[in-house]
Amino acid sequence: MQETLPRRATTTSAVRLDGVRKHFRRADRTLAAAVDGVSLEVAPAEILVLLGPSGCGKTTLLRSIAGLERPDAGLVEIGGRTVFDAARGLDVPPERRGLSMMFQSYALWPHLSVFDNVAYPLLSRRGGRPPKSEVAAQVGQALELVGIPELARQHPGELSGGQQQRVALARALVAGDGLILFDEPLSNVDAKVRERLRVELLAMQRRLGFAAVYVTHDQTEAMELATRIAVMRDGRVEQLGPPREIYDRPATRYVANFVGIANEIPGEVASMRDGRAVLRTPHGPLTGDAGPLTGAIGPLTGAIGPLTGAIGPLTGVAGPGLEEGAAAVAVWRPEHGRMSADQPDEPNRWRARRRVSMFAGPHVEHHLDAGGLACRLWSGSGGAGEEQEVWLSVPPGRLLILPA
Numbered sequence: 041m042q043e044t045l046p047r048r049a050t051t052t053s054a055v056r057l058d059g060v061r062k063h064f065r066r067a068d069r070t071l072a073a074a075v076d077g078v079s080l081e082v083a084p085a086e087i088l089v090l091l092g093p094s095g096c097g098k099t100t101l102l103r104s105i106a107g108l109e110r111p112d113a114g115l116v117e118i119g120g121r122t123v124f125d126a127a128r129g130l131d132v133p134p135e136r137r138g139l140s141m142m143f144q145s146y147a148l149w150p151h152l153s154v155f156d157n158v159a160y161p162l163l164s165r166r167g168g169r170p171p172k173s174e175v176a177a178q179v180g181q182a183l184e185l186v187g188i189p190e191l192a193r194q195h196p197g198e199l200s201g202g203q204q205q206r207v208a209l210a211r212a213l214v215a216g217d218g219l220i221l222f223d224e225p226l227s228n229v230d231a232k233v234r235e236r237l238r239v240e241l242l243a244m245q246r247r248l249g250f251a252a253v254y255v256t257h258d259q260t261e262a263m264e265l266a267t268r269i270a271v272m273r274d275g276r277v278e279q280l281g282p283p284r285e286i287y288d289r290p291a292t293r294y295v296a297n298f299v300g301i302a303n304e305i306p307g308e309v310a311s312m313r314d315g316r317a318v319l320r321t322p323h324g325p326l327t328g329d330a331g332p333l334t335g336a337i338g339p340l341t342g343a344i345g346p347l348t349g350a351i352g353p354l355t356g357v358a359g360p361g362l363e364e365g366a367a368a369v370a371v372w373r374p375e376h377g378r379m380s381a382d383q384p385d386e387p388n389r390w391r392a393r394r395r396v397s398m399f400a401g402p403h404v405e406h407h408l409d410a411g412g413l414a415c416r417l418w419s420g421s422g423g424a425g426e427e428q429e430v431w432l433s434v435p436p437g438r439l440l441i442l443p444a
């Protein structure tokens with residue numbers, strides 16, 4: 041997939057990583073690559089979300105930016121200044137990197153007032169503390185910005201979870217220099233509060249214009265907050281792009297399945313043309329659009345599943361790395377499938393059995409069985425009653441063909 045970061049020479053990136061690697065030696069003496077060669081840039085006022093399953097290296101990468109972890113290789117720049125360069129042995133300590141970090145726990149001092157918590161980074165700054173009046177002014181301004189000036193004299197134990205989060209954010213704003221690193225800051229508040237805090241965090245970020253690197257393993261949170269998402273897998277960035285691109289045009293099956301729900305139909309690439317691919321499956325050929333074609337998969341030979349005459353040719357969008365004759369998978373989202381009693385006038389259609397339908401609030405979720413393949417489909421209404429035979433169709437522009 042295309043990288044869509046605007047590359048203007050005049051704009052200094054908030055963060056730039058080049059070839060960052062970090063290995064850990066496990067107790068059994070084997071080396072584990074927690075971060076395995078990551079290069080990316082974060083634009084000013086951008087929220088870059090690092091998304092991926094547990095253990096994929098999100099925290100290690102974030103800590104490498106912060107200076108809390110020392111990478112084995114690579115370069116880290118913050119606001120155009122090199123703060124880490126393995127080749128030159130350069131390693132600027134965390135407190136002099138011009139950033140702040142907000143953790144899952146908020147890490148507020150329980151014995152200090154809100155005011156003193158927010159003032160803490162200023163008072164513990166190297167090279168002398170600023171005059172009292174300046175501290176008061178900066179703390180007052182930060183509390184004003186996060187909307188809790190009246191709570192300055194409270195202690196963290198006397199605040200709600202949401203208010204504590206604002207205190208932590210105010211402290212991060214006071215300490216930071218336009219870059220804030222977040223490591224799952226909302227993961228220990230309940231779902232309703234989390235939703236509200238996300239909105240407030242985003243509104244605050246828009247107003248204040250800081251850049252952020254935000255770690256989460258929650259795909260909804262990632263899509264809602266991110267300017268761009270970096271989907272990580274085993275210490276590497278598998279795909280980097282705006283949320284809509286990641287959702288609508290996942291470059292790999294891994295991304296398609298990690299972000300959103302993906303229905304899959306396996307097969308072999310029969311042909312490719314003009315960004316579209318035709319997938320030969322036991323259900324008939326499927327066609328789709330092709331993204332940029334890179335890499336190569338050796339052609340597969342051998343038997344092709346029987347083509348059932350009743351099913352018309354099926355068509356879709358070809359993802360990167362496809363080759364004619366190679367094993368591939370057609371992927372589609374539940375909201376893009378259509379179900380009808382009569383045979384639709386669509387290129388991609390096949391017979392299926394609707395097994396159950398469940399009312400899910402905004403949509404109805406249908407579970408279908410298409411010749412042994414289970415798939416899910418969402419529609420606005422309908423689907424009550426007994427099992428029935430239906431036609432299932434997916435528009436070619438909504439069917440992605442990706443390497444298996």
Ligand SMILES: Nc1ncnc2c1ncn2[C@@H]1O[C@H](COP(=O)(O)OP(=O)(O)OP(=O)(O)O)[C@@H](O)[C@H]1O
Pocket residue numbers: 064065066072073074092093094095096097098099100101257
């Ligand atoms: N100090 C350490 N010593 C040894 N191995 C480590 C250490 N820190 C992390 N690892 C390993 O590095 C890999 C990446 O860990 P990391 O904490 O970065 O993952 P993560 O993506 O943040 O996961 P989670 O979502 O669970 O927080 C894991 O395999 C982990 O076991």
Ligand SMILES: [Mg+2]
Pocket residue numbers: 098099100
């Ligand atoms: Mg982590």
